[in-house]
Amino acid sequence: MTGIRPNPPLQTLVDSVEASSQAAEEPPAPVPPGADREAALTRLFERHYTGLLRLAVLLGADDGEDIVAEAFCQLHRRWNRLHTVDAALPYLRSVVCNLARMRLRHLQVIRRHPVWSADLERSAESVALLHDDQQALIDALRQLSARQREALVLRYWLGLRESEIAAAMSISCGAVKAHTSRGMAALTKIMQERR
Amino acid sequence: MTTGPASTEDQLREVLDKLASGVQAAPDAYRRVQGEWRRRERKRRITLIVLLVLLFAFADIVGLLALNQYRSRQHTVFNDPVPSRSHSPAAPPRSAGLSSLPTPWGGVPL
Numbered sequence: 001m002t003g004i005r006p007n008p009p010l011q012t013l014v015d016s017v018e019a020s021s022q023a024a025e026e027p028p029a030p031v032p033p034g035a036d037r038e039a040a041l042t043r044l045f046e047r048h049y050t051g052l053l054r055l056a057v058l059l060g061a062d063d064g065e066d067i068v069a070e071a072f073c074q075l076h077r078r079w080n081r082l083h084t085v086d087a088a089l090p091y092l093r094s095v096v097c098n099l100a101r102m103r104l105r106h107l108q109v110i111r112r113h114p115v116w117s118a119d120l121e122r123s124a125e126s127v128a129l130l131h132d133d134q135q136a137l138i139d140a141l142r143q144l145s146a147r148q149r150e151a152l153v154l155r156y157w158l159g160l161r162e163s164e165i166a167a168a169m170s171i172s173c174g175a176v177k178a179h180t181s182r183g184m185a186a187l188t189k190i191m192q193e194r195r
Numbered sequence: 196m197t198t199g200p201a202s203t204e205d206q207l208r209e210v211l212d213k214l215a216s217g218v219q220a221a222p223d224a225y226r227r228v229q230g231e232w233r234r235r236e237r238k239r240r241i242t243l244i245v246l247l248v249l250l251f252a253f254a255d256i257v258g259l260l261a262l263n264q265y266r267s268r269q270h271t272v273f274n275d276p277v278p279s280r281s282h283s284p285a286a287p288p289r290s291a292g293l294s295s296l297p298t299p300w301g302g303v304p305l
Contacts, residue, residue, distance in 0.1 A: 041232075045225055053224075054215040065221065069228045076232040077239070134210045137203075141210075156204060157211040188203045 037079045044088055045072060051158075052096050058153045059100035060146070067103065071095035093168040097154075101146045133191070140190040148183030151176055 049068060056064035071092050082088060141149060147169070154165045165176045221227075 042225070042229075045228065049224060049228075050218075050220045053220055054218045057218045058211060058215060064218070065224065069224075069231055072228050073232045073235055076236065133206060134213070137206055137210050138214070141207075152207065153211060156208045157215060184203065184207075187207065191203055191206075 037076070040085060040088075041072065041076055041079075044075075044092070048089055048092065052092055055093065055153065055158065056096050056100050058157060059097065059104075059150055060142075061100040061103045062107065063103065064100075067096055067099045068092075070099055090164065090167050093154075093158075094170060097150055097168050098170070101150070104146050133194075136194050137187065137191065140187050143190070144183050144186060147171075148179045148186070151179035152183045152187075155180055 049072075052068045052071065053064050056067045061067050074095055075088060075092055078091075082091065141152070144152070150169055151165060154160045154168055160168065162173045162176045165180075166173045169176065169179075171179075
């Protein structure tokens, strides 16, 4: 893969700009103790809940709301272990990725075949603007492994860097490159065969 | 029509954006999640308090049992019936045994 960073969505751009400006002007904010934990979690929730919910749904989880709620509960429990407040969002992303992967494996074991999110189906139906090529791309995305799908979603939807994807998936940067390139090669091959 | 990786990347980005835009958060999501993490925090604290109470109760019970066992035994600190006499016997009186003790020169003591 090239080192060029793809265009991230607007919200991600705003977040990254805010984070980079904060990082350039002042040192990372320490974790507020005790009573301020609720306020900090409330701010995190208001800013990032919808994005994390969409991430969980795009990763194929059928219970995205439960996964994101569990991620926030785990963050609340381990709040004192954070070094800075800025580490909260990568931690939430990592928990959402792990829980979505575990949920998919669980459902695959139960149903004995690959599953796809019912929320994602509803989302696709609600959009109702997908062309045939886009629908085929979604079908191809379903056929990828969970890791490849995670890498592609984190890169092409969230626009994260490889190091951020590696932190979210708890793997090395080399593994991120491998998953991304293999996943994209598989998608390209499927789309070329379709045409 | 391009079918290369660049085209696939653009299509993938577009599809993911469309799918994501169709997912909306529930209006009461914050209240639900906040209630959940507060319930878990309360449960953790109650569990910790119960464990501490159980630990102290166990320590108290063990201490009381130990004290109860030692109450009927004979005390050894202030109830010593026979004073110890482990010292060497005192020297005999000079007048009583001087005549029978041997002398270094083998003679009769003066």
